[in-house]
Amino acid sequence: MWRKKTIAMMMVAITVLFSVGCASSSENSSEGRLATPLNDNQEVVQQSEATFPKTITHLSGETVIAHRPIKIATPYIAFVDYLAVLDVYPVAGQGIGTINQNFPNLSKLLQGKEIIDLGMEVSMEKLLAANPDLIIAADDMIDKYDQLQQIAPTVILPQAGNWRETLIQLADMIGREGKAESVLAAFDKKSAAYKAKLAERGHETVLFAMYSGKEQFITWEWERFEPFYNGLGLKPVPGTEKGGPLTLEGLAVLNPNHIFVINNWQNPIQGGVSKALKDNEVWRSMEAVKKDQVYYLEDPSLPGPMALAKINGIEDIIQAMGH
Numbered sequence: 001m002w003r004k005k006t007i008a009m010m011m012v013a014i015t016v017l018f019s020v021g022c023a024s025s026s027e028n029s030s031e032g033r034l035a036t037p038l039n040d041n042q043e044v045v046q047q048s049e050a051t052f053p054k055t056i057t058h059l060s061g062e063t064v065i066a067h068r069p070i071k072i073a074t075p076y077i078a079f080v081d082y083l084a085v086l087d088v089y090p091v092a093g094q095g096i097g098t099i100n101q102n103f104p105n106l107s108k109l110l111q112g113k114e115i116i117d118l119g120m121e122v123s124m125e126k127l128l129a130a131n132p133d134l135i136i137a138a139d140d141m142i143d144k145y146d147q148l149q150q151i152a153p154t155v156i157l158p159q160a161g162n163w164r165e166t167l168i169q170l171a172d173m174i175g176r177e178g179k180a181e182s183v184l185a186a187f188d189k190k191s192a193a194y195k196a197k198l199a200e201r202g203h204e205t206v207l208f209a210m211y212s213g214k215e216q217f218i219t220w221e222w223e224r225f226e227p228f229y230n231g232l233g234l235k236p237v238p239g240t241e242k243g244g245p246l247t248l249e250g251l252a253v254l255n256p257n258h259i260f261v262i263n264n265w266q267n268p269i270q271g272g273v274s275k276a277l278k279d280n281e282v283w284r285s286m287e288a289v290k291k292d293q294v295y296y297l298e299d300p301s302l303p304g305p306m307a308l309a310k311i312n313g314i315e316d317i318i319q320a321m322g323h
Contacts, residue, residue, distance in 0.1 A: 052065060052066065053065060054173070056155050056172070058155045059142060059157065060145040060154075060156040067133075071091045071132045073090055073092040073135050073152070074092075075118055076140075078304060078305060079093075079157075080094070080095075080099065082170050085311065086180060086183070088176060089115060090132075091131075092130035093115055094118045095119070096117035097117050098120055104299050105312045116130050124147070132151065136170065137157075138158070138159040157170075166307070183307075187310070191227065194232055194314055194318045195232050198233055201321060202234075204235060204257035204258060205256040205258070206237070206258045207219065207240065207260070208225055208262060211269055211272075212264060213269055213276075215248035217251055218246070222236050224243075225302075225303070237254050248277070248283060249282060252285060255286055256288055257288060258320075259288045259293070263299065302316075
């Protein structure tokens, strides 16, 4: 068994995490949230096959992928997300049970998929039994690279790399480059449209936080929310660039116009932060609270580097802020 990797810290790595085979789809983008993946048509499969074999350069060297991989395993929860965005479902993945219990957006995409759950503390025995033809792992398993290579060709990527770059990297190694391009193009088109709708709120500050109980909050560095701050034109709260713990009093001093409270799945607060603090004078004194501009985000993956979190995140934000 290997060490446990926690999502919330992979929000420091949240992270972040399918049945047989790559199911490709027509390369058309969707106007709504990602829904039930479509199947590849034969032409797309043939075009994909023509790009193999290919040599992938990664953190542990180079790996040759001889054919378009059909049985993919990923002992890293976040890469389950990326594969699902590409309409590809692994035979085995880390934390499938955790996803189904705590990550509603990704869980919807996994419904009906027969995926071996490797557990949060990844089981080598289950990984071996999955008999994959490609393993996509994260750099916290870099010391296990030789062991993984004995099971199947293995690629090691950063845990918390840039989400767009990671999506393109994964797409390249599994022959889904066209799908990645269409996903990113659709995301950029939507972001631009939503940014225009939110332009009138461009002067209002926005803070993303998680309530940890006992009048304590957790915040993250701005970089984690770049697709929202820059992509949607939202204004971050000055003084919160690096993130970190924040007391209720400290939050009141910052006094953001809008607060997005992200679900604390590892330490759920009964009734949520608004109920927990409804009688607290400091909480009630804040601008966002008085104007009913505190929003609850059920899916806790938003601060992580996962692609689906960004794609669905812009939808949650535009709905919450009144458009």
